Amino acid sequence: CLISGIKLREQEALVGRYEALREPMAARKQKLSDSLRLQHRDVDEIEAWISEKLQTASDDEDYGDTLAAVQVTSRSGSARFKSSES
Template structure:
């Protein structure tokens, strides 16, 4: 009798082919959902990773621009000493700024690609790019203004030197002319 119960229990333990197929399908469905969720999670992690690199690059570029803005905003053109040296230094500064234009172009490409792909931080990326462009344009403007002011200061200094030379020349002529008149006046009294 025990043997017969086991057989009936054993039969109950053994499932039909349909039950096995259904169970197999459930396991496969769970595995597929797990893989899908894993892929979504992986994509989110990759997006986050790319965003962190974007933020790092944007922060570095902003820091560099801020440093250069301080230099471009410096009013050292008001001090006439060593204007030629200041002009040469400014030309090197302009070249450095232009050489770094590639950094903002590259950051633009990266940020715009992320926005186009529908990145979860698209709005943050867009506003960050706008702020960097505002700072970049300000840097270019200040650099140009400083260059013009240095050239104006150099021209002014040159003009003042020429005026000083002309005044010295006039003073020499006046002294020479006064000396001649005095000499002529002394000759006529003899």
């Protein structure tokens, strides 16, 4: 039957195209997995950094509640640090 022969050739062509894409799809999947792993590592590092900074910011030392108070505290802390280096 002519129609079933045409359908069989179309099916074979479709399977051939799929098979040709199988290796590039696997390579792309691996690259995406590697990229995702790197992104998760970066997120973990950033979250750890944020956690560290939040801990520092919430320490008992009072930094003040205005920009001027924070700047004064920061300057005095820097001065203390420099004098301890000498």
